[in-house]
Amino acid sequence: MAEPAGRRCCLGWDFSTQQVKVVAVDAELNVFYEDSVHFDRDLQEFGTQGGVHVHEDGLTVTSPVLMWVQALDIILEKMKASGFDFSQVLALSGAGQQHGSVYWKAGASQVLASLSPDLLLHEQLQACFSISDCPVWMDSSTTAQCRQLEATVGGAQALSCLTGSRAYERFTGNQIAKLYQQNPEAYSHTERISLVSSFAASLFLGSHSPIDYSDGSGMNLLRIQDKVWSQACLGACAPHLEEKLGLPVPSCSVVGAISSYFVQRYGFPPGCKVVAFTGDNPASLAGMRLEEGDIAVSLGTSDTLFLWLQEPTPTLEGHIFCNPVDPQHYMALLCFKNGSLMREKIRDELASSSWSEFSKALQSTEMGNCGNLGFYFDVMEITPEIIGRHRFSAENHEVSAFPWDVEIRALIEGQFMAKKIHAEGLGYRVMPKTKILATGGASHNRDILQVLADVFGTPVYVIDTANSACVGSAYRAFHGLAAGTDVPFSEVVKLAPNPRLAAAPTPGASQVYEALLQRYAMLEQRILTQTRGPPE
Numbered sequence: 007m008a009e010p011a012g013r014r015c016c017l018g019w020d021f022s023t024q025q026v027k028v029v030a031v032d033a034e035l036n037v038f039y040e041d042s043v044h045f046d047r048d049l050q051e052f053g054t055q056g057g058v059h060v061h062e063d064g065l066t067v068t069s070p071v072l073m074w075v076q077a078l079d080i081i082l083e084k085m086k087a088s089g090f091d092f093s094q095v096l097a098l099s100g101a102g103q104q105h106g107s108v109y110w111k112a113g114a115s116q117v118l119a120s121l122s123p124d125l126l127l128h129e130q131l132q133a134c135f136s137i138s139d140c141p142v143w144m145d146s147s148t149t150a151q152c153r154q155l156e157a158t159v160g161g162a163q164a165l166s167c168l169t170g171s172r173a174y175e176r177f178t179g180n181q182i183a184k185l186y187q188q189n190p191e192a193y194s195h196t197e198r199i200s201l202v203s204s205f206a207a208s209l210f211l212g213s214h215s216p217i218d219y220s221d222g223s224g225m226n227l228l229r230i231q232d233k234v235w236s237q238a239c240l241g242a243c244a245p246h247l248e249e250k251l252g253l254p255v256p257s258c259s260v261v262g263a264i265s266s267y268f269v270q271r272y273g274f275p276p277g278c279k280v281v282a283f284t285g286d287n288p289a290s291l292a293g294m295r296l297e298e299g300d301i302a303v304s305l306g307t308s309d310t311l312f313l314w315l316q317e318p319t320p321t322l323e324g325h326i327f328c329n330p331v332d333p334q335h336y337m338a339l340l341c342f343k344n345g346s347l348m349r350e351k352i353r354d355e356l357a358s359s360s361w362s363e364f365s366k367a368l369q370s371t372e373m374g375n376c377g378n379l380g381f382y383f384d385v386m387e388i389t390p391e392i393i394g395r396h397r398f399s400a401e402n403h404e405v406s407a408f409p410w411d412v413e414i415r416a417l418i419e420g421q422f423m424a425k426k427i428h429a430e431g432l433g434y435r436v437m438p439k440t441k442i443l444a445t446g447g448a449s450h451n452r453d454i455l456q457v458l459a460d461v462f463g464t465p466v467y468v469i470d471t472a473n474s475a476c477v478g479s480a481y482r483a484f485h486g487l488a489a490g491t492d493v494p495f496s497e498v499v500k501l502a503p504n505p506r507l508a509a510a511p512t513p514g515a516s517q518v519y520e521a522l523l524q525r526y527a528m529l530e531q532r533i534l535t536q537t538r539g540p541p542e
């Protein structure tokens with residue numbers, strides 16, 4: 007019987023904090039294969055917890071680069087053993103946890119280019135890294151380097167306007183500065199510095215892959231308007247840095263064909279294209295197929311907003327990155343630390359730990375909550391930097407308590423009004439075709455989504471984002487196949503499964519929240535002034 011016709015596909019990889027994951031997506035954009043290797047469970051010899059090592063200082067957080075390499079070996083061997091037909095892979099791309107950095111030792115490029123197909127990758131790359139424990143996004147040990155960088159370029163706002171963010175401890179430029187200052191010998195023996203994303207791409211490429219614009223925006227080094235390294239920022243971090251980073255490339259770039267190692271050992275076709283890898287959050291934006299004017303709201307332990315921006319206004323909050331699927335536009339991330347943490351605490355305190363009781367409170371109170379407003383931050387909030395619970399009556403008088411149902415609505419309305427206000431502070435504007443994509447635990451509660459739709463005045467859809475970074479990477483690989491044809495990403499992915507409508511705005515909602523949003527913003531400033539003094 008003739009061999010069954012192969013299932014042409016693209017692969018999407020995700021080198022995340024806790025695992026390496028892969029999906030195979032066919033030409034109809036159906037996911038038909040997925041697999042993963044969990045670092046703590048499957049590579050116990052590295053002794054990580056949550057995929058990382060938290061050092062004794064409580065600030066330094068690293069992951070072993072050879073653990074990532076070995077995880078890729080394991081996944082590929084599992085796929086091979088399962089009979090996966092690598093010969094059908096037209097292209098691949100991937101994602102990596104943002105901000106982490108990998109330091110290739112001098113001579114590594116020769117090893118990458120001449121890998122023996124008879125051996126595993128980790129058996130051949132053992133001596134290719136000038137440091138074995140790579141700083142990752144959970145690290146917060148570079149505050150001194152952050153202040154130095156900001157001082158060099160004229161302050162936090164100046165750095166934000168230049169690179170899309172003020173200095174953050176996890177951002178790669180500050181991590182490189184720390185390595186250069188504390189281990190200059192390792193730095194001098196480094197021929198190339200990759201992000202986790204471009205490191206992973208390099209393994210498939212068999213050479214150093216360039217950093218893409220989108221993940222490169224998470225380094226405090228890239229000028230996000232003209233997409234070149236900032237000489238001032240490079241110089242502030244370490245000498246000869248530009249040659250170690252290489253030139254950044256558009257995120258949709260085909261960076262080359264897969265290396266012969268994968269052709270000979272696994273049977274990939276020699277023409278299999280490698281499309282630039284990017285950060286996990288930009289890849290998720292692609293996986294959710296966010297479009298201009300859309301917002302993705304991830305309602306998790308902390309709440310994260312993904313925004314698509316045309317004209318960003320960099321501020322001291324949040325992060326603006328080059329857009330991973332449209333090189334003319336941008337994306338933004340805003341993180342709200344008191345997300346599910348607060349929703350669950352209020353549920354336990356006031357709704358007998360029951361989401362159905364919690365929902366009844368939202369159903370029995372009206373939009374706008376009769377003018378009552380609340381701010382609920384049991385841990386120091388990031389956006390903005392406020393802590394504590396603050397309640398205000400319709401007359402803007404601070405009060406010490408609300409009835410239980412009013413408190414629940416005040417919490418949810420406050421969380422979503424904060425999101426709208428701070429998103430607009432970054433340059434976001436609701437457009438006629440705007441939709442909100444809700445993901446994460448709280449997106450299963452329809453009453454919470456109804457408040458989200460009412461506050462924003464836009465419909466809310468739900469989408470399965472379990473594999474969004476992997477799936478977005480496979481979508482980006484398909485887009486790479488169309489490289490040079492100017493086919494937009496949205497056209498390439500139009501066959502993908504559509505999100506489901508979960509809540510539409512209640513008639514009259516915009517009128518109710520237009521006034522309330524202004525009061526919320528004014529009262530937020532009042533709290534900030536009271537807690538940290540008048541703005542300079």
Ligand SMILES: O=C(CO)[C@@H](O)[C@H](O)CF
Nearest residue numbers: 023103104105143286287
């Ligand atoms: O630091 C972050 C984004 O700025 C995290 O979301 C990491 O990308 C997680 F890997």
